[in-house]
Amino acid sequence: MYSPQKLHPIAYLGSVVNGIKNLWIPLLIVLFQSREAIFSGNISMKYILIAGGVLILAIVLFGGMDFLNKYRTRFWIEDGKFIYKDGVITNREKELDVRRIQSIDFSEPIFHRLFGAVKLDITTPGDGIKIDTIKKSQAISLQDILYDEKSYIRDEVEAGASSEWPRVTEDEHGTQETASEVLYHMDGKSLLLMSMTSGALGTFLALVFGFINLIGANFLIERYFDYFEDAVASIALAIGLAVGLFIVVGYAIGILIMAMKYYKYSLEMKHDDLIVEYGLLEKKHQSVNINRVQNIIVKDSIIRRMIGYYSLSVTITSDSLDSEDIDGTVDLLPFIKRDRLYEIVQHIFPNYHVEAPTGKVPGRGYRRYFQVMTAILLIVTAVVQYFWFDYAWIIGLVLILVFVASGIYSARNSGYAIHGNEINLMTVGFFKRSHYVIKQEKLIEAEWVYNPFLRRDDLGIITLVTAAGILGSRATLKFIDQQDIDIIWNWAERSTSHAEDFSEGD
Amino acid sequence: MQKISPKAIKVWRIREGIGAAVVLLLAVAALVLTLFVWEAFPWWISLILFIIFVYIAVVHVWLLPGLKYKYFRFQVSTDEIRIHKGILIKEKHAVPLFRVQNIDTSVGPLMKRYGLKGVTLKTSAESIHIPELESDEADMIRNDIRKLINENTRRTQ
Numbered sequence: 001m002y003s004p005q006k007l008h009p010i011a012y013l014g015s016v017v018n019g020i021k022n023l024w025i026p027l028l029i030v031l032f033q034s035r036e037a038i039f040s041g042n043i044s045m046k047y048i049l050i051a052g053g054v055l056i057l058a059i060v061l062f063g064g065m066d067f068l069n070k071y072r073t074r075f076w077i078e079d080g081k082f083i084y085k086d087g088v089i090t091n092r093e094k095e096l097d098v099r100r101i102q103s104i105d106f107s108e109p110i111f112h113r114l115f116g117a118v119k120l121d122i123t124t125p126g127d128g129i130k131i132d133t134i135k136k137s138q139a140i141s142l143q144d145i146l147y148d149e150k151s152y153i154r155d156e157v158e159a160g161a162s163s164e165w166p167r168v169t170e171d172e173h174g175t176q177e178t179a180s181e182v183l184y185h186m187d188g189k190s191l192l193l194m195s196m197t198s199g200a201l202g203t204f205l206a207l208v209f210g211f212i213n214l215i216g217a218n219f220l221i222e223r224y225f226d227y228f229e230d231a232v233a234s235i236a237l238a239i240g241l242a243v244g245l246f247i248v249v250g251y252a253i254g255i256l257i258m259a260m261k262y263y264k265y266s267l268e269m270k271h272d273d274l275i276v277e278y279g280l281l282e283k284k285h286q287s288v289n290i291n292r293v294q295n296i297i298v299k300d301s302i303i304r305r306m307i308g309y310y311s312l313s314v315t316i317t318s319d320s321l322d323s324e325d326i327d328g329t330v331d332l333l334p335f336i337k338r339d340r341l342y343e344i345v346q347h348i349f350p351n352y353h354v355e356a357p358t359g360k361v362p363g364r365g366y367r368r369y370f371q372v373m374t375a376i377l378l379i380v381t382a383v384v385q386y387f388w389f390d391y392a393w394i395i396g397l398v399l400i401l402v403f404v405a406s407g408i409y410s411a412r413n414s415g416y417a418i419h420g421n422e423i424n425l426m427t428v429g430f431f432k433r434s435h436y437v438i439k440q441e442k443l444i445e446a447e448w449v450y451n452p453f454l455r456r457d458d459l460g461i462i463t464l465v466t467a468a469g470i471l472g473s474r475a476t477l478k479f480i481d482q483q484d485i486d487i488i489w490n491w492a493e494r495s496t497s498h499a500e501d502f503s504e505g506d
Numbered sequence: 507m508q509k510i511s512p513k514a515i516k517v518w519r520i521r522e523g524i525g526a527a528v529v530l531l532l533a534v535a536a537l538v539l540t541l542f543v544w545e546a547f548p549w550w551i552s553l554i555l556f557i558i559f560v561y562i563a564v565v566h567v568w569l570l571p572g573l574k575y576k577y578f579r580f581q582v583s584t585d586e587i588r589i590h591k592g593i594l595i596k597e598k599h600a601v602p603l604f605r606v607q608n609i610d611t612s613v614g615p616l617m618k619r620y621g622l623k624g625v626t627l628k629t630s631a632e633s634i635h636i637p638e639l640e641s642d643e644a645d646m647i648r649n650d651i652r653k654l655i656n657e658n659t660r661r662t663q
Contacts (some may be wrong), residue, residue: 125630317630317631443602443605444601444602444605444629444630444631444632445599445600445601445605445629445631445632445634446599446600446601447597447598447599447600448597448598448599449592449595449596449597449598450595450596451594451595451596452594455596465631465632466631467605467629467630467631468631469631471631472630472631472632473631489598489600492600493586493600
């Protein structure tokens with residue numbers, strides 16, 4: 001790793017595939033335009049040769065640059081820096097300070113796995129590097145070395161290390177020299193439960209409709225319904241059956257997809273890094289540096305809350321546009337019993353006090369959680385009812401009831417709790433709760449919004465922003481009492497404990 | 507709490523005025539097109555453009571700049587920056603200074619003519635913009651913030 005390394009040879013195949021991928025839309029148009037010539041049956045040899053030649057030329061043109069670029073790509077570690085070099089005409093060289101690396105991820109899509117290759121994704125608070133297709137052995141040794149370097153460098157005196165922005169709680173864990181420790185391993189039962197309670201049907205529907213849209217086969221759906229209408233006498237029963245079957249099958253397939261995605265989920269801790277591994281077909285491997293964690297989020301949905309399962313994610317900051325997840329959220333534990341989750345959080349982040357806050361929204365704020373949505377629904381329903389569909393009011397009523405219930409659920413659960421320099425915020429979306437735990441020094445901005453109506457009722461909306469990805473992670477508490485806003489605002493204002501420190505220096 | 511330069515109102519008015527003039531020009535062009543050149547060109551396009559022009563002229567040129575100026579306030583204290591803004595929907599922002607990563611100033615041709623400067627503070631996620639300050643004041647604020655940040659950083663090392 002200390003000498004320049006090359007990419008996996010299969011990367012070249014990847015660039016050919018990329019070339020074709022870039023070309024497939026023009027290719028489709030050309031094929032469509034010349035469909036008569038092709039289907040007429042008498043294609044001359046000349047035509048095939050010319051067409052093939054043009055195709056190969058295009059692939060070489062589009063893929064060739066990529067090909068050369070991959071040939072010239074080198075990466076290595078030197079002097080506590082990770083260096084990546086590529087470029088055909090213009091040479092690019094990227095250097096990442098190993099100390100600032102906050103996560104090293106690699107994923108193995110099925111195509112890559114056949115050849116023992118992986119995709120590597122390294123992020124720092126600023127830029128990141130993404131390397132497609134390197135050897136798995138390379139990736140693993142790279143990861144090990146980077147971890148070693150990091151723990152080694154951390155012991156040294158950092159001269160002029162002014163660049164470490166989230167520099168708090170730096171030495172809390174540094175001394176733990178345990179090699180690695182498995183914190184959580186998901187068993188089959190949890191995997192199944194998780195797949196069942198997640199939007200499994202939604203996943204399937206998105207996939208199916210995405211696919212149908214892609215190939216433009218709307219007639220498939222019509223045929224599907226036609227088939228049932230032929231088989232069963234009553235039309236209502238036929239449609240009911242068709243929809244029912246579709247939902248059951250979709251749900252089952254959705255569960256299967258989810259189960260495959262999160263197959264063999266495990267969370268490990270190595271020095272200061274948390275490592276997540278999962279996947280059956282496409283293996284994912286993510287790592288997060290504990291000290292780079294900006295905030296902790298505990299999420300649940302109403303169904304999962306009923307059976308007592310929660311999920312844990314953290315956010316890290318990165319300006320890299322290459323990275324797949326720009327929102328900077330890393331899921332650590334997607335599905336785990338509540339008590340176990342708190343135990344693990346306590347173990348990983350001993351300096352955080354995680355406690356679910358109770359509802360803080362006053363009675364007069366409740367209606368505001370659903371009034372806008374209800375008004376919109378009323379108007380839409382009225383219009384649809386009047387012009388198109390006589391039973392629209394039934395659907396409208398059900399939707400309104402659902403949204404009112406969701407609003408009340410949100411209002412009942414939204415709240416906050418402050419423990420010293422730490423705030424626990426519970427924000428609620430559509431029957432989904434997110435519990436943010438934010439340290440004061442990680443806070444980037446506090447934002448307080450009100451309008452005349454809210455003012456009159458002594459209510460307000462407050463948002464706390466922490467760094468995450470490019471956009472930041474925003475936790476918003478809506479329609480809480482002015483007093484509570486003042487408390488949170490003052491807590492946020494008090495921020496920098498160094499404030500007095502430097503005023504006396506002047 | 508500090509206010510921005512009162513010249514800002516004028517600059518905003520001119521800036522919006524230019525936009526309005528462009529729309530008016532388009533409206534006239536569309537009208538000419540319908541009347542004299544191309545009969546099939548729908549006449550209501552010029553009407554819509556004219557309505558847009560009236561809207562910009564009344565709201566953005568006449569009403570908003572004064573109100574925007576009246577309700578925009580900011581304060582640079584020793585450890586944070588606060589911004590209050592919003593005419594109907596009020597927003598209050600507070601950004602701890604030690605999270606600020608870079609400070610940019612921006613000057614447009616109009617702003618330069620009136621000796622104004624805008625300051626943008628960037629944190630790792632948000633950016634906070636203080637528009638139309640007096641040039642020297644903007645530089646002063648930038649230097650102050652830079653100094654505060656530097657001191658702050660040095661202290662905590």
